[in-house]
Amino acid sequence: MKKIINKKLSLIYFSPTGTTRKILKEIADGMNFKKSIQIDLIKKDNIKKQNFTDNEIVIIGVPVHSGRIPLTVSNRLKNFSANKTKAILVAVYGNRHYDDALLELKDLVIEVGFLPIAAAAFIGVHSFSNSKYPIAEGRPNAEDLKIAKDFGKQIRTKLEENKKIQVPGNYPYKKRLEKLIVKPIIDMDLCDLCGMCERVCPVDAISMFRDKINIDANSCIYCHACVKICPQKAMVIDDERIIKSAKNLHEKCKQPQIPEIFL
Numbered sequence: 001m002k003k004i005i006n007k008k009l010s011l012i013y014f015s016p017t018g019t020t021r022k023i024l025k026e027i028a029d030g031m032n033f034k035k036s037i038q039i040d041l042i043k044k045d046n047i048k049k050q051n052f053t054d055n056e057i058v059i060i061g062v063p064v065h066s067g068r069i070p071l072t073v074s075n076r077l078k079n080f081s082a083n084k085t086k087a088i089l090v091a092v093y094g095n096r097h098y099d100d101a102l103l104e105l106k107d108l109v110i111e112v113g114f115l116p117i118a119a120a121a122f123i124g125v126h127s128f129s130n131s132k133y134p135i136a137e138g139r140p141n142a143e144d145l146k147i148a149k150d151f152g153k154q155i156r157t158k159l160e161e162n163k164k165i166q167v168p169g170n171y172p173y174k175k176r177l178e179k180l181i182v183k184p185i186i187d188m189d190l191c192d193l194c195g196m197c198e199r200v201c202p203v204d205a206i207s208m209f210r211d212k213i214n215i216d217a218n219s220c221i222y223c224h225a226c227v228k229i230c231p232q233k234a235m236v237i238d239d240e241r242i243i244k245s246a247k248n249l250h251e252k253c254k255q256p257q258i259p260e261i262f263l
């Protein structure tokens with residue numbers, strides 16, 4: 001019978017379209033801890049100072065945005081402090097590349113006091129993917145999830161070690177792209193004012209008042225959470241720069257990437 005580890009496991013993630021969360025859950029399943037909690041960095045309640053002790057283990061998962069950690073996530077993670085809490089780091093990307101995101105995540109968590117003991121890069125369906133320009137559709141697939149679970153099992157053997165890990169990436173990190181002033185548009189003939197888009201937006205860009213929905217393009221990070229969750233398929237980001245990017249990725253990133261593990 002497998003030994004149950006008696007430490008608290010926290011899954012910390014920012015996952016607008018759900019792929020990062022899915023992969024973290026599978027890793028945690030493989031780790032087979034008795035207790036685990038989830039800290040969803042999209043939820044306002046979790047955007048606060050939190051301290052982690054050396055009697056805890058965390059898995060921290062972030063999506064890759066333009067080869068980096070989204071700035072929103074970086075700022076939210078800086079609220080945390082840790083006292084040599086062991087951390088497993090996961091970057092999830094849409095089959096192009098993760099560039100410097102894993103290195104940036106590693107540096108950031110060390111800065112606030114975590115001890116990275118393992119890391120991985122996994123693939124999720126690209127947030128820009130659509131029926132015309134599919135990109136990494138279906139990822140993470142069954143094979144990805146099996147790798148995630150096996151990764152979790154392997155981590156169990158690493159928990160007593162203090163070996164430092166190396167992850168790919170370069171200094172200086174890839175320059176952040178200038179934020180586009182973009183927002184989704186809503187077909188009000190389809191919208192039934194259910195409010196789901198407002199609830200999932202990680203940056204509070206969407207506000208509803210009676211039968212009106214306002215979206216602030218200055219805040220929107222085009223994460224596509226609202227577009228993907230809308231049950232009426234009433235939302236779309238039809239900005240030509242996003243469409244061009246989706247077309248390019250669809251054409252150039254056809255070869256499926258495979259998950260990478262760093263132990």
Ligand SMILES: Cc1cc2nc3c(=O)[nH]c(=O)nc-3n(C[C@H](O)[C@H](O)[C@H](O)COP(=O)(O)O)c2cc1C
Pocket residue numbers: 014015016017018019020021062063064065066067068092093094095096097098123124125126127128221222223224
């Ligand atoms: C603004 C933005 C930029 C992105 N940049 C990259 C990138 O540089 N490389 C890549 O492979 N995927 C990129 N993606 C795709 C996401 O990393 C991928 O879809 C990931 O699975 C999303 O995670 P989530 O489902 O947890 O939100 C980007 C997505 C968005 C919204």
Ligand code: SF4
Pocket residue numbers: 186190191192193194195196197198229230231232233234235
């Ligand atoms: S999720 Fe879709 S249907 Fe619901 S309020 Fe938003 S746009 Fe309207």
Ligand code: SF4
Pocket residue numbers: 016183184200201202203204205206215219220221222223224225226227
């Ligand atoms: S409004 Fe923008 S930031 Fe908010 S969920 Fe939609 S795409 Fe993401």
